Amino acid sequence: MKPRLDWIGAGLFAALLAVAPLFLNAYQVDVLNSIGLYALLALGLNLILGEAGLFNMGHAAFYAMGAYTAAILNTRYQIPILWTLPLSGLVAGAFALAVARPVVHLRGDYLLIVTIGVGEIVRIALVNDVFGITGGANGIFGINRPRVFGYIIRRPEDFFYLIWGCVALTIFLFLRLKRSRFGRALNYLREDATAAEGSGINTDYYKLAVFGLGAAWAGMAGTLFAAKMTIISPESFSFWESVVLFMIVILGGAGSIPGVLLAAFLVVGLPELFREFAGARMLVFGLVMMVMMVVRPQGLWPARGHQGFSLAALARAVGP
Amino acid sequence: MSAADGAIAPTESALLTLREVTKSFGGLTAVNGVSFAVGEGAVVGLIGPNGAGKTTVFNLITGNYQPNHGDIHFTGQRLNGLRTHRIIMLGIARTFQNIRLFQQLTVLENALAGCHYRMSGGILAGMLWLPTQRRVEKAAVERAVQELEFVGLGQQTLTVAKNLSYGDQRRLEIARALATQPRLLILDEPAGGMNEQETEALIGLIEQIRARGITILLIEHDMRLVMRACEKLVVLEHGGKIAEGSPEQVRSDPRVIEAYLGTEDEV
Ligand SMILES: Nc1ncnc2c1ncn2[C@@H]1O[C@H](COP(=O)(O)OP(=O)(O)O)[C@@H](O)[C@H]1O
Numbered sequence: 001m002k003p004r005l006d007w008i009g010a011g012l013f014a015a016l017l018a019v020a021p022l023f024l025n026a027y028q029v030d031v032l033n034s035i036g037l038y039a040l041l042a043l044g045l046n047l048i049l050g051e052a053g054l055f056n057m058g059h060a061a062f063y064a065m066g067a068y069t070a071a072i073l074n075t076r077y078q079i080p081i082l083w084t085l086p087l088s089g090l091v092a093g094a095f096a097l098a099v100a101r102p103v104v105h106l107r108g109d110y111l112l113i114v115t116i117g118v119g120e121i122v123r124i125a126l127v128n129d130v131f132g133i134t135g136g137a138n139g140i141f142g143i144n145r146p147r148v149f150g151y152i153i154r155r156p157e158d159f160f161y162l163i164w165g166c167v168a169l170t171i172f173l174f175l176r177l178k179r180s181r182f183g184r185a186l187n188y189l190r191e192d193a194t195a196a197e198g199s200g201i202n203t204d205y206y207k208l209a210v211f212g213l214g215a216a217w218a219g220m221a222g223t224l225f226a227a228k229m230t231i232i233s234p235e236s237f238s239f240w241e242s243v244v245l246f247m248i249v250i251l252g253g254a255g256s257i258p259g260v261l262l263a264a265f266l267v268v269g270l271p272e273l274f275r276e277f278a279g280a281r282m283l284v285f286g287l288v289m290m291v292m293m294v295v296r297p298q299g300l301w302p303a304r305g306h307q308g309f310s311l312a313a314l315a316r317a318v319g320p
Numbered sequence: 321m322s323a324a325d326g327a328i329a330p331t332e333s334a335l336l337t338l339r340e341v342t343k344s345f346g347g348l349t350a351v352n353g354v355s356f357a358v359g360e361g362a363v364v365g366l367i368g369p370n371g372a373g374k375t376t377v378f379n380l381i382t383g384n385y386q387p388n389h390g391d392i393h394f395t396g397q398r399l400n401g402l403r404t405h406r407i408i409m410l411g412i413a414r415t416f417q418n419i420r421l422f423q424q425l426t427v428l429e430n431a432l433a434g435c436h437y438r439m440s441g442g443i444l445a446g447m448l449w450l451p452t453q454r455r456v457e458k459a460a461v462e463r464a465v466q467e468l469e470f471v472g473l474g475q476q477t478l479t480v481a482k483n484l485s486y487g488d489q490r491r492l493e494i495a496r497a498l499a500t501q502p503r504l505l506i507l508d509e510p511a512g513g514m515n516e517q518e519t520e521a522l523i524g525l526i527e528q529i530r531a532r533g534i535t536i537l538l539i540e541h542d543m544r545l546v547m548r549a550c551e552k553l554v555v556l557e558h559g560g561k562i563a564e565g566s567p568e569q570v571r572s573d574p575r576v577i578e579a580y581l582g583t584e585d586e587v
């Protein structure tokens with residue numbers, strides 16, 4: 001597609017989305033809000049998995065760190081929920097650096113297993129109320145509604161503009177990051193870490209930095225989630241959430257921002273359209289992944305120049 | 321000169337010095353007590369039969385492997401224990417025997433990898449696309465394009481690397497290495513897979529690189545290239561150095577003829 005057409009398409013999509021709440025009921029807007037949150041999370045994961053090629057199937061752990069940081073600060077110390085955004089990001093990012101440091105050297109398949117483990121450890125720690133501040137299996141409730149310039153954000157339409165505003169800002173920032181020195185370094189890592197290191201690039205640094213950045217984004221998305229729900233509990237951050245996010249990135253086309261958005265709509269939106277088949281969700285996702293692996297391993301909307309990553313790379317990494 | 325003459329003492333003028341370097345993989349000693357020096361401005365060839373340990377020597381120089389014994393010095397600094405990117409930053413650049421490009425990225429992006437460590441700008445500068453970052457990126461692109469033009473890929477900056485011909489891929493690897501602005505360039509079988517014209521052009525390119533004041537250490541099987549481009553050869557066999565000297569000395573060394581060349585008329 002020509003760049004000009006790209007921008008026209010993006011503009012139309014944004015305009016359509018911006019007026020959507022005028023035509024949709026509260027439930028439908030709420031689905032769009034969910035899609036927005038997943039898009040936000042998946043855009044962060046896309047940096048780690050899509051741009052840098054590091055297998056992370058524990059992204060929900062960083063989401064949880066952010067959500068709980070926000071919830072604890074808000075309910076215990078009465079800090080306005082949106083003010084906790086930077087701190088939630090920092091906590092999630094710092095946690096990611098701490099857990100990633102010893103394991104980023106691992107080959108793809110091992111890294112995948114370790115991140116699954118980290119995700120589960122965090123969830124179980126939350127359930128067991130390790131520091132006595134997470135509320136155990138019940139979680140934390142009574143989180144305040146966010147307030148923007150004195151206006152309390154409460155209705156789904158309000159959250160819609162807050163969440164999708166964050167998505168728009170994220171896309172704006174990440175598009176720039178992608179074509180900058182930092183963004184290229186991530187691609188060098190994914191393509192060939194030995195050649196990157198042999199070109200003078202500190203590959204360990206970039207592996208850690210991207211884990212930290214992606215996790216910080218998940219942490220901030222966690223704040224929005226806590227604000228939207230006003231109650232959070234460990235079950236919102238299960239292994240399944242990490243799998244869904246992983247799938248969004250791979251299905252859309254690793255490293256592709258429009259691909260990630262499209263996949264967020266499909267993976268989160270479609271099950272809502274077919275609620276009567278909710279029990280078959282796993283089965284359908286499994287089938288879709290299998291079919292994609294065979295007919296379109298580069299993803300639905302692959303990034304430019306990408307033909308061999310995503311599902312194909314995953315197959316290589318976890319294969320025999 | 322033969323191995324019996326002993327190790328060459330690290331000389332003040334040498335850019336790169338290996339002293340008694342040994343590397344074993346399990347029971348296999350891939351490099352065994354190898355010493356040699358590369359003088360500033362020279363073109364030195366590292367030759368020997370397959371499996372002699374040549375690529376391992378390169379991997380030791382660039383820190384991909386750590387020697388079990390011995391030291392490697394570059395401009396007086398000890399390289400042992402340094403990570404690869406640190407060694408590159410000191411002024412050594414390399415290419416790989418099995419071409420290692422960023423296959424899905426463009427020719428320009430590949431060359432920009434070499435510019436990376438001399439650039440500034442992290443996450444924030446990138447996200448906000450600050451004016452400073454814009455300037456840095458522009459200067460880097462100019463440098464990268466210069467190197468691409470130098471190796472003859474100036475017209476293909478936006479081609480995806482994997483779509484290049486084999487010879488062009490080798491040239492792109494050289495451009496990426498040159499973009500790091502090295503003092504020493506090490507090339508692992510740069511003519512591998514090239515046809516006669518491409519090899520001829522490569523010899524010219526090596527001359528031009530040398531004319532820029534860059535020292536070259538290369539591994540090569542193509543004896544015509546080695547004899548024409550190099551002023552000094554180091555010969556390895558079974559991990560040990562068996563000869564060192566000018567191409568004329570080496571080609572008439574009985575140990576080399578016996579051990580490596582076998583049939584002298586191939587030379
Ligand atoms: N990473 C490694 N692990 C085990 N053996 C290796 C490794 N790298 C090289 N070797 C062995 O070391 C010897 C020298 O290899 P190499 O340096 O590649 O030779 P050359 O480049 O001269 O053809 C070979 O026997 C090779 O199998």
Ligand SMILES: [Mg+2]
Nearest residue numbers: 374375376417
């Ligand atoms: Mg070799």
